[in-house]
Amino acid sequence: MRRYQCFHRLVGAAVVMAALGVQMPSAHATSPAGSFHRVKLDPAARAANRRLAKAVSRALGHTPGIDATNVTVRARSGMVVLSGSVPDAAQIDRATAVARQVNGVTDVKNTLTVREAGQ
Structure with missing residues (x-):
């Protein structure tokens, strides 16, 4: 159980680091929908993104039939x-x-x- 908690903390830390510098594309951007761009966010928005990513990661980890060991979750304004x-x-x-x-x-x-098998 401790190994599981430690892993989720590491995943959470990785998600936080990934979420710190991302932005949703604007309506007239040429990048595909759902891609992220680096932009400085206010602390409240970063905290909300971290909470959402953590909630999704936790839900995946607690769902039977899903091996979330190698899954990274990033969140930005609900996306x-x-x-x-x-x-x-x-x-x-x-x-x-x-x-x-x-x-x-x-x-x-x-x-x-x-x-692939074995990885």
């Missing part, structure tokens, strides 16, 4: 990006569904891939 890898394709769709059910999530971009 959540899932990245990393899972052992099988069924978990990709399940992770999206779980993330959408978290309070505060407005949209989910899932870039998860299937991890």
